Amino acid sequence: MVDPLVVDLSRLQFAATAMYHFLFVPLTLGLSFLMAVMESVYVMTGRSVWRKATLFWGTLFGINFAMGVATGVVMEFQFGMNWSYYSHYVGDIFGAPLAIEGLMAFFLEATFIGLFFFGWDRLKPVGHLVVTWLVAIGANFSALWILIANGWMQNPVGAAFNPDTMRMEVTDFMAVIFNPVAQAKFVHTVSAGYVTGSVFVLAVSAIFLLQKKHRDVSIRSMVVAASFGLAAALSVVVLGDESGYETTSHQKMKLAAMEDMYETEQAPASFTLFAIPTGNGQQFAVRIPWVFGLIATRSFDQPVIGIDDLVASAKTRISNGLVAYKALQQVRANPNDQIARQTFTQTQQDLGYALLLKQYPDGIENATNDDIANAAQSTVPDVWPLFWSFRIMVAVGFFYIAFFAFWFWKASTHRLETSRFWLKVAAWSLPLPWIAIESGWFLAEFGRQPWVVEGVLPTFYAASGLHWWDLVISLAFFLVTYTSLLVVMVWLLVRAIKYGPSETSVLDVNDNPSAHSAAIMEPAE
Amino acid sequence: MSSIPLDYETLRLIWWTLLGVLLIGFAIMGGMDLGIGALFPFVARTDEERRVLLNLSGPTWEGNQVWLVLGGGAIFAAWPAIYAASFSGFYIAMIAILLALILRPVGFKFRGKVSDPRWRTVWDWALFVGGFVPSLVFGVAVGNLFLGVPFRLDATMRATYEGNFFLLLTPFALLTGLVSLSMLATQGSVVIAARTSGEVAERARKYGKWAAASTLVLFVLGGVVALFVLGGYQVTSVQDHFGPSNPLAKTVIAAAGAWRTNYTSMPWMFIAPVLAIIGSLGAYLALEIRAKVLGIIGSSLAIFGIISTAGLSLFPFLMPSSVDPNSSFTVWDSSSSQMTLFIMLCATVIFLPIILAYTAWVYRVMRGPVTTTSLNRNPNAY
Numbered sequence: 031m032v033d034p035l036v037v038d039l040s041r042l043q044f045a046a047t048a049m050y051h052f053l054f055v056p057l058t059l060g061l062s063f064l065m066a067v068m069e070s071v072y073v074m075t076g077r078s079v080w081r082k083a084t085l086f087w088g089t090l091f092g093i094n095f096a097m098g099v100a101t102g103v104v105m106e107f108q109f110g111m112n113w114s115y116y117s118h119y120v121g122d123i124f125g126a127p128l129a130i131e132g133l134m135a136f137f138l139e140a141t142f143i144g145l146f147f148f149g150w151d152r153l154k155p156v157g158h159l160v161v162t163w164l165v166a167i168g169a170n171f172s173a174l175w176i177l178i179a180n181g182w183m184q185n186p187v188g189a190a191f192n193p194d195t196m197r198m199e200v201t202d203f204m205a206v207i208f209n210p211v212a213q214a215k216f217v218h219t220v221s222a223g224y225v226t227g228s229v230f231v232l233a234v235s236a237i238f239l240l241q242k243k244h245r246d247v248s249i250r251s252m253v254v255a256a257s258f259g260l261a262a263a264l265s266v267v268v269l270g271d272e273s274g275y276e277t278t279s280h281q282k283m284k285l286a287a288m289e290d291m292y293e294t295e296q297a298p299a300s301f302t303l304f305a306i307p308t309g310n311g312q313q314f315a316v317r318i319p320w321v322f323g324l325i326a327t328r329s330f331d332q333p334v335i336g337i338d339d340l341v342a343s344a345k346t347r348i349s350n351g352l353v354a355y356k357a358l359q360q361v362r363a364n365p366n367d368q369i370a371r372q373t374f375t376q377t378q379q380d381l382g383y384a385l386l387l388k389q390y391p392d393g394i395e396n397a398t399n400d401d402i403a404n405a406a407q408s409t410v411p412d413v414w415p416l417f418w419s420f421r422i423m424v425a426v427g428f429f430y431i432a433f434f435a436f437w438f439w440k441a442s443t444h445r446l447e448t449s450r451f452w453l454k455v456a457a458w459s460l461p462l463p464w465i466a467i468e469s470g471w472f473l474a475e476f477g478r479q480p481w482v483v484e485g486v487l488p489t490f491y492a493a494s495g496l497h498w499w500d501l502v503i504s505l506a507f508f509l510v511t512y513t514s515l516l517v518v519m520v521w522l523l524v525r526a527i528k529y530g531p532s533e534t535s536v537l538d539v540n541d542n543p544s545a546h547s548a549a550i551m552e553p554a555e
Numbered sequence: 556m557s558s559i560p561l562d563y564e565t566l567r568l569i570w571w572t573l574l575g576v577l578l579i580g581f582a583i584m585g586g587m588d589l590g591i592g593a594l595f596p597f598v599a600r601t602d603e604e605r606r607v608l609l610n611l612s613g614p615t616w617e618g619n620q621v622w623l624v625l626g627g628g629a630i631f632a633a634w635p636a637i638y639a640a641s642f643s644g645f646y647i648a649m650i651a652i653l654l655a656l657i658l659r660p661v662g663f664k665f666r667g668k669v670s671d672p673r674w675r676t677v678w679d680w681a682l683f684v685g686g687f688v689p690s691l692v693f694g695v696a697v698g699n700l701f702l703g704v705p706f707r708l709d710a711t712m713r714a715t716y717e718g719n720f721f722l723l724l725t726p727f728a729l730l731t732g733l734v735s736l737s738m739l740a741t742q743g744s745v746v747i748a749a750r751t752s753g754e755v756a757e758r759a760r761k762y763g764k765w766a767a768a769s770t771l772v773l774f775v776l777g778g779v780v781a782l783f784v785l786g787g788y789q790v791t792s793v794q795d796h797f798g799p800s801n802p803l804a805k806t807v808i809a810a811a812g813a814w815r816t817n818y819t820s821m822p823w824m825f826i827a828p829v830l831a832i833i834g835s836l837g838a839y840l841a842l843e844i845r846a847k848v849l850g851i852i853g854s855s856l857a858i859f860g861i862i863s864t865a866g867l868s869l870f871p872f873l874m875p876s877s878v879d880p881n882s883s884f885t886v887w888d889s890s891s892s893q894m895t896l897f898i899m900l901c902a903t904v905i906f907l908p909i910i911l912a913y914t915a916w917v918y919r920v921m922r923g924p925v926t927t928t929s930l931n932r933n934p935n936a937y
Binding site: 085088089092093095096097099100101103104106107109110111112114115116117118121122123124125126128129130131132133134136137138140141142143144145147148149150152153192194195196197199200201203362494495496500503504507511515518519522525526 | 638935
């Protein structure tokens with residue numbers, strides 16, 4: 031068995047690198063479309079202020095994009111590096127969307143990003159506009175395929191275990207692509223990215239207006255961001271609700287844990303607005319009747335299953351999994367044993383539950399009743415982090431619906447600059463999308479524990495058999511490198527924002543190298 | 556599985572070929588940028604010269620690197636067991652490569668944002684490391700495939716690695732590392748020589764000739780060592796080319812001279828090393844006589860020949876095991892399922908031509924020499 035310390039460090043490393051990566055991705059998703067919209071207006075109206083806006087947001091986009099690329103390559107390699115048994119066990123299914131992501135999305139995005147920056151004076155305006163749209167579409171395709179892969183980890187459809195190769199294999203690729211969990215996740219996640227991009231544009235523009243600078247670009251950017259942001263904020267919540275509904279059908283444990291719900295609640299279940307989860311009952315609970323039943327089941331007459339009942343059902347699945355495991359051993363010993371194969375086929379959906387027993391010294395074959403009870407109990411993730419991350423995410427989501435509705439109203443009535451107070455609120459709300467997004471990502475991944483693939487493969491069983499010092503080296507390396515680069519990136523963003531949108535457009539740049547480089551390299555402090 | 560129009564054996568061969576295509580694609584396309592990175596401090600001495608090189612790679616390097624990313628994805632999807640065992644086994648070496656891959660995008664983007672020379676020196680180092688380290692480490696990894704990798708599989712197909720990073724650095728692996736470094740440095744220098752002018756181009760020619768010559772010499776030396784000095788591995792049981800992927804179903808022995816077997820049974824394979832030699836010679840001569848396009852063709856041909864030589868010599872092995880040869884991964888027992896191989900093939904057949912078409916278009920738009928004047932016309936220049 032893999033050293034538990036290695037498993038913990040591997041999890042920490044994957045979580046840290048994924049969450050760092052996800053600081054940059056949402057802004058790329060949102061800002062790319064906002065730039066494409068602004069450049070479209072430029073091409074349609076011919077007004078150079080829109081090109082100035084596109085160039086300005088493009089500069090910030092580029093700095094962020096570089097960090098996204100730097101932290102993104104790591105993600106693809108880490109499955110094999112730290113989760114090698116996972117890679118073997120589910121690579122037949124999980125690898126395909128990743129490779130298609132490369133073919134369909136990365137090439138598109140990466141090939142045209144260069145032209146976005148270097149093609150301004152080499153392409154006609156329409157040609158460059160097409161390039162910008164292709165970058166935005168490429169970035170969003172990328173989100174589609176990685177979330178199809180992630181959706182499969184949450185709801186492993188279209189696959190079956192093959193005893194001859196000891197791994198999961200694809201049986202229905204269309205089911206993997208059209209996995210309802212993946213589809214719900216995709217639209218929810220990209221919408222969250224659009225909200226992030228809109229908040230970024232709106233907040234930076236608000237700072238400019240507070241400083242009474244760059245009014246031409248700021249006003250126009252705010253109008254675009256407020257409209258796009260309102261649509262995005264509505265869809266992020268509505269589609270997040272869809273995601274919650276899908277969770278009901280496929281991940282009942284995650285749902286019960288994020289609601290801190292130990293006992294099955296009769297329909298219609300209430301929603302706990304606020305409480306202190308204690309592990310055995312809530313304190314100071316503020317409940318809203320009916321709401322949770324509506325979110326989870328979209329009905330008034332279906333109960334939401336609580337953690338205790340789910341543990342009981344996990345126990346049954348472990349016993350059933352033991353039958354599958356024994357049949358598998360028989361098939362491995364004698365591949366022609368048709369009776370064992372048949373037994374295995376009938377019980378294999380619970381094989382993963384038997385693997386939970388691998389974490390105890392007795393192993394699977396000699397598992398005691400205590401081991402089985404403990405294994406069933408181990409299917410409960412830690413409740414309070416899920417409970418709170420869910421509430422933070424939802425609160426921010428609702429805040430942004432109100433926020434963008436307000437700014438959309440201000441934009442429609444030409445009152446963007448009338449109140450310094452509201453401009454300050456806009457500026458200060460800049461970090462919130464990242465808090466919501468990281469909470470959401472945490473909820474999705476931590477809530478799936480102890481599984482790396484829900485019901486199929488336990489996380490502790492999926493890790494590579496590395497030494498703990500390998501992990502210490504790599505974890506230290508990632509934390510130091512990423513944090514240093516993040517600091518540098520934020521500093522460069524602040525500098526570029528201070529410099530602001532430039533009148534120096536591509537076509538009328540001074541050819542004098544020193545004067546020019548002084549102009550673009552050294553913003554006034 | 557009768558609904559899949561291609562048989563398993565054919566699909567496995569196609570994916571073995573496609574893996575080669577992706578690696579060669581990366582070495583030719585991404586190799587330009589890695590080579591430029593590895594030569595960066597030597598070929599370009601002043602800040603302005605360095606900016607010329609950065610802006611030569613700048614508009615296209617991200618797309619070029621996707622060949623590597625796709626290579627990684629393709630190994631994961633088509634050869635999951637190999638992806639699992641190699642990426643975890645070569646853990647620290649992978650971290651070194653990741654260091655490079657993290658530094659490159661930020662190096663390109665951040666360097667030009669501040670004009671302080673100290674700032675720029677830091678990123679110059681980052682870009683040099685970002686080009687030099689992967690060029691070397693990729694070759695070291697290939698050398699270790701010839702030597703066998705110390706891993707074994709248990710009955711659940713879990714791979715356990717029994718070596719460490721320093722055991723990778725054997726003399727033969729360092730030799731193949733240097734072949735890879737010289738090969739990619741040649742690729743970088745022919746592109747610099749073709750698209751810049753003045754002192755930068757001249758220095759690129761000088762270093763490029765050294766690189767091409769050492770590619771040739773080290774490749775031949777490595778070939779002689781691999782064929783006549785090293786042991787090798789041989790499958791000693793009959794392998795079912797159509798059966799489920801189970802590496803433990805065969806027997807393998809370590810045998811002296813085993814890497815010669817393919818060349819005696821299939822002499823046409825000699826075409827690969829011959830192309831490698833012709834290509835490096837061609838790159839050398841083209842740099843000598845200042846033939847720009849010929850240099851790129853020669854160097855790319857050398858890359859094609861060298862990577863093909865490695866793949867064909869190892870065939871049917873993809874990753875032999877030194878501590879438990881029976882655990883070795885071959886083309887016939889480490890692929891993903893027939894259905895996944897087929898689905899991935901469909902995706903590749905649809906998208907690869909589209910990718911090649913738009914990449915060609917982007918290169919066409921960005922064609923022409925890179926000079927200090929041309930980069931000062933673009934405020935987005937690096």
